[in-house]
Amino acid sequence: MHNSLLQAIGNTPLVKLNFDSPAQIYAKLEYLNPGGAVKDRSALYMIETAEKLGLLQPGGTIIDASSGNHGIAVAMIARIKGYRVIITVSEKISIEKLRTIQAYGAEVIVCPATALIDDPNSYHSVAVKLQKETPNSFMPNQYFNVVNAKAHETILGPEIWRQTNGTITHFFAGAGTGGTISGVGKFLKSQNPNIKINAIDSNNSFRSTNGQPKPYQIEGIGIDFDTPVLDHAILDGIMQVSDAQALDMLKILASDYGLLVGPSSGAVAYAVQEYAKNLTANDLVVFICGDSGRAYLSKNFYTDSKGYKLQIQPLVSDKYRQLIL
Protein backbone atom coordinates (compact mmCIF):
# COMPACT_ATOMS: atom_id res chain seq x y z
CA MET A 1 0.00 0.00 0.00
CA HIS A 2 1.23 3.49 -0.85
CA ASN A 3 0.13 6.80 0.64
CA SER A 4 1.05 8.63 -2.55
CA LEU A 5 1.32 7.80 -6.24
CA LEU A 6 4.91 9.01 -5.99
CA GLN A 7 5.76 6.01 -3.83
CA ALA A 8 4.57 3.74 -6.64
CA ILE A 9 7.50 4.90 -8.81
CA GLY A 10 10.21 2.24 -9.18
CA ASN A 11 10.50 -1.43 -8.24
CA THR A 12 9.62 -2.45 -11.79
CA PRO A 13 9.98 -6.13 -12.76
CA LEU A 14 12.84 -7.84 -14.55
CA VAL A 15 11.49 -10.32 -17.10
CA LYS A 16 13.53 -13.06 -18.80
CA LEU A 17 13.41 -13.19 -22.60
CA ASN A 18 14.47 -16.18 -24.68
CA PHE A 19 16.70 -14.43 -27.19
CA ASP A 20 18.93 -16.55 -29.38
CA SER A 21 21.84 -16.56 -26.91
CA PRO A 22 23.23 -18.82 -24.19
CA ALA A 23 23.23 -15.80 -21.84
CA GLN A 24 20.35 -14.99 -19.50
CA ILE A 25 18.66 -11.85 -20.79
CA TYR A 26 16.27 -9.74 -18.73
CA ALA A 27 14.15 -6.77 -19.78
CA LYS A 28 13.63 -4.14 -17.08
CA LEU A 29 10.05 -3.03 -17.64
CA GLU A 30 10.33 0.68 -16.89
CA TYR A 31 7.09 1.34 -18.75
CA LEU A 32 5.30 -0.02 -15.68
CA ASN A 33 6.11 3.14 -13.73
CA PRO A 34 2.94 5.22 -13.03
CA GLY A 35 3.82 7.83 -15.68
CA GLY A 36 4.69 5.05 -18.13
CA ALA A 37 8.45 5.52 -18.40
CA VAL A 38 11.90 5.42 -16.79
CA LYS A 39 11.70 9.22 -16.57
CA ASP A 40 9.39 9.09 -13.53
CA ARG A 41 12.45 8.25 -11.46
CA SER A 42 14.75 11.06 -12.62
CA ALA A 43 11.99 13.69 -12.71
CA LEU A 44 10.97 12.94 -9.10
CA TYR A 45 14.58 12.97 -7.93
CA MET A 46 15.37 16.27 -9.68
CA ILE A 47 12.20 17.95 -8.39
CA GLU A 48 12.74 16.78 -4.80
CA THR A 49 16.42 17.78 -4.89
CA ALA A 50 15.36 21.25 -6.07
CA GLU A 51 12.81 21.46 -3.25
CA LYS A 52 15.48 20.55 -0.69
CA LEU A 53 17.86 23.16 -2.11
CA GLY A 54 15.12 25.81 -2.12
CA LEU A 55 15.30 26.17 -5.91
CA LEU A 56 11.63 25.26 -6.22
CA GLN A 57 9.20 27.14 -3.97
CA PRO A 58 5.51 26.47 -3.25
CA GLY A 59 3.37 27.97 -6.00
CA GLY A 60 6.31 27.81 -8.41
CA THR A 61 6.40 26.81 -12.06
CA ILE A 62 8.42 23.93 -13.49
CA ILE A 63 9.59 24.45 -17.07
CA ASP A 64 11.55 21.91 -19.09
CA ALA A 65 12.31 20.54 -22.53
CA SER A 66 11.35 16.93 -23.15
CA SER A 67 11.10 14.34 -25.88
CA GLY A 68 7.88 13.43 -24.07
CA ASN A 69 8.38 11.05 -21.19
CA HIS A 70 10.24 13.48 -18.93
CA GLY A 71 7.48 16.01 -19.58
CA ILE A 72 4.83 13.43 -18.71
CA ALA A 73 6.67 12.57 -15.49
CA VAL A 74 7.14 16.21 -14.50
CA ALA A 75 3.50 17.00 -15.26
CA MET A 76 2.26 14.01 -13.24
CA ILE A 77 4.51 14.77 -10.24
CA ALA A 78 3.68 18.48 -10.34
CA ARG A 79 -0.05 17.65 -10.27
CA ILE A 80 0.51 15.84 -6.98
CA LYS A 81 2.75 18.55 -5.54
CA GLY A 82 0.75 21.56 -6.79
CA TYR A 83 3.15 23.24 -9.23
CA ARG A 84 2.34 24.81 -12.59
CA VAL A 85 4.15 23.10 -15.50
CA ILE A 86 5.22 24.23 -18.97
CA ILE A 87 6.83 21.62 -21.25
CA THR A 88 8.52 22.36 -24.56
CA VAL A 89 8.60 19.45 -27.01
CA SER A 90 9.87 18.81 -30.51
CA GLU A 91 7.40 18.28 -33.34
CA LYS A 92 8.75 14.69 -33.46
CA ILE A 93 6.68 13.85 -30.37
CA SER A 94 3.86 11.32 -30.76
CA ILE A 95 0.37 12.72 -30.39
CA GLU A 96 -0.25 10.30 -27.52
CA LYS A 97 2.64 11.73 -25.49
CA LEU A 98 1.60 15.31 -26.22
CA ARG A 99 -2.00 14.61 -25.16
CA THR A 100 -0.79 12.82 -22.02
CA ILE A 101 1.22 15.84 -20.88
CA GLN A 102 -1.86 18.00 -21.47
CA ALA A 103 -4.08 15.52 -19.60
CA TYR A 104 -2.05 16.18 -16.46
CA GLY A 105 -2.87 19.86 -16.84
CA ALA A 106 0.50 21.04 -18.15
CA GLU A 107 0.96 23.67 -20.85
CA VAL A 108 2.80 22.38 -23.95
CA ILE A 109 4.83 24.36 -26.47
CA VAL A 110 5.64 22.48 -29.69
CA CYS A 111 8.95 23.54 -31.29
CA PRO A 112 10.49 22.68 -34.66
CA ALA A 113 12.66 19.52 -34.82
CA THR A 114 16.02 21.30 -35.15
CA ALA A 115 19.23 19.31 -35.66
CA LEU A 116 21.18 21.32 -33.09
CA ILE A 117 20.11 21.81 -29.49
CA ASP A 118 21.59 25.33 -29.29
CA ASP A 119 19.48 26.50 -32.25
CA PRO A 120 17.35 29.31 -30.71
CA ASN A 121 14.21 27.53 -31.99
CA SER A 122 15.03 24.15 -30.43
CA TYR A 123 12.79 22.89 -27.66
CA HIS A 124 15.72 23.20 -25.25
CA SER A 125 16.50 26.85 -26.12
CA VAL A 126 12.82 27.82 -25.92
CA ALA A 127 12.56 26.28 -22.42
CA VAL A 128 15.72 28.06 -21.22
CA LYS A 129 14.43 31.44 -22.47
CA LEU A 130 11.01 30.89 -20.91
CA GLN A 131 12.48 29.92 -17.56
CA LYS A 132 14.57 33.12 -17.48
CA GLU A 133 11.43 35.16 -18.15
CA THR A 134 9.14 33.37 -15.65
CA PRO A 135 9.31 34.46 -11.99
CA ASN A 136 9.50 31.72 -9.32
CA SER A 137 10.27 29.05 -11.91
CA PHE A 138 12.63 26.10 -11.93
CA MET A 139 14.05 24.14 -14.86
CA PRO A 140 15.10 20.57 -13.99
CA ASN A 141 17.17 20.82 -17.20
CA GLN A 142 17.47 17.07 -17.65
CA TYR A 143 19.98 17.43 -20.51
CA PHE A 144 22.52 19.37 -18.44
CA ASN A 145 21.71 18.62 -14.79
CA VAL A 146 23.91 15.85 -13.38
CA VAL A 147 21.28 15.25 -10.66
CA ASN A 148 19.46 13.41 -13.49
CA ALA A 149 22.17 10.70 -13.55
CA LYS A 150 22.41 10.78 -9.76
CA ALA A 151 18.77 9.62 -9.58
CA HIS A 152 19.63 6.44 -11.44
CA GLU A 153 22.87 5.95 -9.52
CA THR A 154 20.97 6.23 -6.22
CA ILE A 155 17.78 4.30 -7.05
CA LEU A 156 17.70 2.36 -10.34
CA GLY A 157 21.27 0.99 -10.17
CA PRO A 158 20.86 -0.47 -6.63
CA GLU A 159 17.45 -1.85 -7.62
CA ILE A 160 18.93 -3.80 -10.56
CA TRP A 161 21.84 -4.98 -8.40
CA ARG A 162 19.40 -6.26 -5.75
CA GLN A 163 17.06 -7.90 -8.26
CA THR A 164 19.92 -9.84 -9.89
CA ASN A 165 21.54 -10.68 -6.52
CA GLY A 166 24.69 -9.04 -7.81
CA THR A 167 25.01 -11.48 -10.73
CA ILE A 168 24.50 -8.94 -13.55
CA THR A 169 27.40 -8.95 -16.05
CA HIS A 170 26.10 -6.58 -18.77
CA PHE A 171 23.84 -3.52 -18.74
CA PHE A 172 22.30 -1.85 -21.81
CA ALA A 173 20.20 1.32 -22.07
CA GLY A 174 19.50 3.93 -24.69
CA ALA A 175 21.21 7.28 -24.26
CA GLY A 176 19.14 10.42 -24.66
CA THR A 177 20.34 12.69 -21.90
CA GLY A 178 22.64 9.82 -20.87
CA GLY A 179 21.28 9.88 -17.31
CA THR A 180 20.07 6.28 -17.18
CA ILE A 181 23.16 4.62 -18.62
CA SER A 182 25.58 6.86 -16.70
CA GLY A 183 23.87 6.64 -13.31
CA VAL A 184 23.13 2.92 -13.39
CA GLY A 185 26.55 2.26 -14.93
CA LYS A 186 28.35 4.20 -12.23
CA PHE A 187 26.60 2.30 -9.45
CA LEU A 188 27.09 -1.12 -11.04
CA LYS A 189 30.80 -0.47 -11.70
CA SER A 190 31.19 0.58 -8.06
CA GLN A 191 29.91 -2.87 -7.05
CA ASN A 192 31.78 -4.83 -9.73
CA PRO A 193 34.12 -3.03 -12.16
CA ASN A 194 33.91 -5.98 -14.59
CA ILE A 195 30.26 -5.30 -15.46
CA LYS A 196 30.04 -4.08 -19.05
CA ILE A 197 28.03 -0.91 -19.64
CA ASN A 198 26.75 -0.32 -23.19
CA ALA A 199 24.85 2.74 -24.38
CA ILE A 200 22.61 2.68 -27.45
CA ASP A 201 22.55 5.63 -29.85
CA SER A 202 20.73 6.30 -33.11
CA ASN A 203 22.99 5.83 -36.13
CA ASN A 204 21.79 9.24 -37.36
CA SER A 205 22.52 11.24 -34.19
CA PHE A 206 25.01 14.10 -33.96
CA ARG A 207 27.55 11.81 -32.31
CA SER A 208 27.13 8.86 -34.67
CA THR A 209 27.46 11.04 -37.76
CA ASN A 210 30.39 13.15 -36.49
CA GLY A 211 28.31 16.28 -36.42
CA GLN A 212 26.25 15.69 -39.59
CA PRO A 213 22.98 14.46 -38.01
CA LYS A 214 20.08 13.23 -40.11
CA PRO A 215 16.45 12.91 -38.99
CA TYR A 216 15.55 9.72 -37.13
CA GLN A 217 12.31 8.26 -35.84
CA ILE A 218 13.39 6.71 -32.54
CA GLU A 219 12.12 9.00 -29.77
CA GLY A 220 13.87 9.50 -26.44
CA ILE A 221 17.35 8.34 -27.41
CA GLY A 222 20.11 9.76 -29.62
CA ILE A 223 23.25 11.63 -28.54
CA ASP A 224 22.83 15.01 -30.22
CA PHE A 225 25.20 17.20 -28.21
CA ASP A 226 27.85 17.13 -25.52
CA THR A 227 26.27 16.82 -22.12
CA PRO A 228 27.88 16.46 -18.68
CA VAL A 229 25.08 13.98 -17.85
CA LEU A 230 26.61 11.36 -20.18
CA ASP A 231 29.63 9.99 -18.33
CA HIS A 232 31.88 8.53 -21.05
CA ALA A 233 34.32 7.21 -18.44
CA ILE A 234 31.95 4.45 -17.30
CA LEU A 235 30.92 3.33 -20.81
CA ASP A 236 32.42 0.22 -22.37
CA GLY A 237 30.74 0.87 -25.68
CA ILE A 238 28.23 2.94 -27.62
CA MET A 239 26.25 0.91 -30.16
CA GLN A 240 24.53 2.57 -33.11
CA VAL A 241 21.14 1.33 -34.25
CA SER A 242 19.13 2.41 -37.30
CA ASP A 243 15.42 3.22 -37.35
CA ALA A 244 14.78 0.12 -39.48
CA GLN A 245 16.61 -2.19 -37.03
CA ALA A 246 14.79 -0.65 -34.03
CA LEU A 247 11.37 -0.73 -35.66
CA ASP A 248 11.75 -4.32 -36.92
CA MET A 249 12.75 -5.42 -33.43
CA LEU A 250 9.80 -3.53 -32.00
CA LYS A 251 7.39 -5.67 -33.99
CA ILE A 252 9.17 -8.85 -32.92
CA LEU A 253 9.03 -7.82 -29.25
CA ALA A 254 5.27 -7.26 -29.51
CA SER A 255 4.29 -10.22 -31.66
CA ASP A 256 6.73 -12.87 -30.37
CA TYR A 257 7.36 -11.82 -26.77
CA GLY A 258 4.16 -9.94 -25.87
CA LEU A 259 6.14 -6.81 -25.01
CA LEU A 260 4.47 -3.69 -26.40
CA VAL A 261 7.29 -1.20 -25.94
CA GLY A 262 8.45 2.07 -27.51
CA PRO A 263 11.02 2.51 -30.32
CA SER A 264 13.93 3.16 -27.95
CA SER A 265 13.31 -0.25 -26.37
CA GLY A 266 13.33 -1.74 -29.87
CA ALA A 267 16.72 -0.13 -30.50
CA VAL A 268 18.14 -1.38 -27.21
CA ALA A 269 16.72 -4.90 -27.68
CA TYR A 270 18.20 -5.07 -31.19
CA ALA A 271 21.64 -4.14 -29.86
CA VAL A 272 21.32 -6.67 -27.04
CA GLN A 273 20.29 -9.42 -29.46
CA GLU A 274 23.34 -8.79 -31.67
CA TYR A 275 25.78 -8.46 -28.77
CA ALA A 276 24.42 -11.49 -26.89
CA LYS A 277 25.23 -13.85 -29.76
CA ASN A 278 28.82 -13.82 -28.42
CA LEU A 279 27.97 -14.20 -24.72
CA THR A 280 28.07 -17.36 -22.60
CA ALA A 281 25.79 -19.09 -20.11
CA ASN A 282 27.69 -17.29 -17.32
CA ASP A 283 26.49 -13.92 -18.54
CA LEU A 284 23.43 -12.07 -17.26
CA VAL A 285 22.21 -9.12 -19.26
CA VAL A 286 19.76 -6.44 -18.14
CA PHE A 287 18.37 -3.95 -20.64
CA ILE A 288 15.96 -1.06 -20.21
CA CYS A 289 12.52 -0.98 -21.81
CA GLY A 290 12.08 2.74 -21.28
CA ASP A 291 8.44 3.21 -22.25
CA SER A 292 5.33 1.59 -23.66
CA GLY A 293 4.26 1.10 -27.25
CA ARG A 294 0.87 2.54 -26.32
CA ALA A 295 2.46 5.97 -26.59
CA TYR A 296 3.22 5.44 -30.30
CA LEU A 297 0.23 3.52 -31.70
CA SER A 298 -0.74 6.43 -33.96
CA LYS A 299 2.62 6.08 -35.72
CA ASN A 300 1.68 2.60 -36.98
CA PHE A 301 5.10 1.17 -36.11
CA TYR A 302 3.59 -2.11 -34.98
CA THR A 303 1.15 -2.94 -37.75
CA ASP A 304 2.99 -1.58 -40.82
CA SER A 305 4.05 -4.26 -43.31
CA LYS A 306 3.18 -7.05 -40.88
CA GLY A 307 -0.04 -7.90 -42.70
CA TYR A 308 -2.18 -7.89 -39.58
CA LYS A 309 -5.78 -8.45 -40.51
CA LEU A 310 -8.26 -5.70 -39.78
CA GLN A 311 -11.88 -6.05 -40.89
CA ILE A 312 -14.12 -3.03 -41.26
CA GLN A 313 -17.77 -4.02 -41.65
CA PRO A 314 -19.91 -2.16 -44.26
CA LEU A 315 -22.00 -0.11 -41.81
CA VAL A 316 -19.03 1.43 -40.01
CA SER A 317 -19.16 5.24 -40.43
CA ASP A 318 -16.94 7.07 -42.94
CA LYS A 319 -15.55 9.17 -40.10
CA TYR A 320 -14.20 6.04 -38.41
CA ARG A 321 -12.87 4.61 -41.68
CA GLN A 322 -10.85 7.80 -42.30
CA LEU A 323 -9.45 7.61 -38.79
CA ILE A 324 -8.34 4.02 -38.98
CA LEU A 325 -7.32 3.50 -42.62
Ligand SMILES: Cc1ncc(COP(=O)(O)O)c(C=O)c1O
Ligand atom coordinates in the same frame (compact mmCIF):
# COMPACT_ATOMS: atom_id res chain seq x y z
C1 LIG B 1 11.73 5.97 -23.75
C2 LIG B 1 13.11 6.38 -23.35
N1 LIG B 1 13.39 7.66 -23.20
C3 LIG B 1 14.64 8.06 -22.89
C4 LIG B 1 15.64 7.16 -22.71
C5 LIG B 1 17.00 7.67 -22.47
O1 LIG B 1 17.19 7.92 -21.16
P1 LIG B 1 18.23 9.02 -20.73
O2 LIG B 1 17.66 10.34 -21.08
O3 LIG B 1 18.35 8.81 -19.27
O4 LIG B 1 19.50 8.76 -21.49
C6 LIG B 1 15.38 5.84 -22.80
C7 LIG B 1 16.39 4.86 -22.54
O5 LIG B 1 16.24 3.67 -22.65
C8 LIG B 1 14.10 5.43 -23.14
O6 LIG B 1 13.81 4.15 -23.31
